Amino acid sequence: MASYDALVVVSFGGPEKPADVMPFLENVVRGRGVPRERLLEVEAHYQRFGGVSPINQQCRDLIEALRPELDVPIYWGNRNWHPFLEDTVRQMAADGVRRAAAFATSAYAGYSSCRQYLEDIERARAGVEGAPRIVKLRHFYDHPGFVAAVADHARDALSRLPEEHRRDARLVFTAHSIPLSMAASAGPAGGAYEAQLHKASSLVAAALGRGEHDLVWQSRSGPPQVPWLEPDVCDHLDHLAKEGVRAAVLIPVGFVSDHMEVVYDLDVEAAQRAEELGMHVTRAKSAGTHPRFVRMVRELMEEPEPAPCAATCCPPPARRGAGG
Numbered sequence: 001m002a003s004y005d006a007l008v009v010v011s012f013g014g015p016e017k018p019a020d021v022m023p024f025l026e027n028v029v030r031g032r033g034v035p036r037e038r039l040l041e042v043e044a045h046y047q048r049f050g051g052v053s054p055i056n057q058q059c060r061d062l063i064e065a066l067r068p069e070l071d072v073p074i075y076w077g078n079r080n081w082h083p084f085l086e087d088t089v090r091q092m093a094a095d096g097v098r099r100a101a102a103f104a105t106s107a108y109a110g111y112s113s114c115r116q117y118l119e120d121i122e123r124a125r126a127g128v129e130g131a132p133r134i135v136k137l138r139h140f141y142d143h144p145g146f147v148a149a150v151a152d153h154a155r156d157a158l159s160r161l162p163e164e165h166r167r168d169a170r171l172v173f174t175a176h177s178i179p180l181s182m183a184a185s186a187g188p189a190g191g192a193y194e195a196q197l198h199k200a201s202s203l204v205a206a207a208l209g210r211g212e213h214d215l216v217w218q219s220r221s222g223p224p225q226v227p228w229l230e231p232d233v234c235d236h237l238d239h240l241a242k243e244g245v246r247a248a249v250l251i252p253v254g255f256v257s258d259h260m261e262v263v264y265d266l267d268v269e270a271a272q273r274a275e276e277l278g279m280h281v282t283r284a285k286s287a288g289t290h291p292r293f294v295r296m297v298r299e300l301m302e303e304p305e306p307a308p309c310a311a312t313c314c315p316p317p318a319r320r321g322a323g324g
């Protein structure tokens, strides 16, 4: 940890009261061409949970779990909701921070999962005089700490299935769907979002002593005419039921905490589909504050500074509907 004098957790952000839901959603989809009907649908998901996304509290919990691991101050700033990263960077500058490590709450390459966090950091720094250097830690999808945490939670989800289904329950890994064009341009050679998710899924499956597993997608957004990664997790459950599969464990390997995409899209939507199909399905917790995952953050800070991403990798999608 020789050289960082602070850690900043950089996350997505989420609303914490009903009146914040729409302004938060407007921030998320600004210029992205997400249809109004989709936005209202997603608003209803948040309002069903009292207008509170779990994600901010999960960031606070992660930070509390990190305190005993680190001997530097820990800050937290978001892309889409308070505390906004720019305000955090202003505080860091005022506190005299010179060179901070940034832990973004996403393990993978891609525009939404990597490049956009880099943009968030640079935009925040540009707005603050005397802003510290901020070094984004590397992608951690294949880190033993991440893999062990996800595997541990998957084991626990398997143990919650009826005994007779544990041995042959299907392991179904899930991640946020993204537009095919975004998937094609992820990473220096393209395709890195899917490739890294496949890698993480097979590492977790291997840790469980399993070979066979599936990787499918969830939480599709965007205009209907734009193709996104498929199949969707609910369609995949239909397919498995037709094949005679009676039990499955859903493992949200694409996320690091049980935020709204997990507690709604998996625990409400996919769970309901499983029930209609008469399948036994449990959902594994995401990494969250698993001690091995928490320790991973310190280990990442102890690594040599990662090489910066090539300027051409994970380019932003063409902007729509916001006048450029």
Ligand SMILES: CC1=C(CCC(=O)O)c2cc3nc(cc4[nH]c(cc5[nH]c(cc1n2)c(C)c5CCC(=O)O)c(CCC(=O)O)c4C)C(CCC(=O)O)=C3C
Pocket: 012, 013, 014, 015, 025, 028, 029, 032, 034, 038, 039, 042, 053, 054, 055, 105, 106, 110, 112, 113, 176, 177, 178, 179, 219, 220, 221, 222, 254, 255, 259, 260, 261
């Ligand atoms: C790859 C990826 C991750 C994983 C990496 C990472 O974690 O960063 C992720 C995480 C998340 N996505 C989240 C929420 C939303 N994502 C949306 C929309 C979109 N996501 C996209 C991609 C991703 N998203 C994309 C390509 C869009 C289309 C619009 C655009 O091009 O940007 C929308 C708009 C409404 C809708 O869903 O249609 C919402 C509300 C939350 C917060 C949950 C909470 O509040 O608890 C989290 C952690």
Ligand SMILES: [Fe+2]
Pocket: 176
């Ligand atoms: Fe998203």
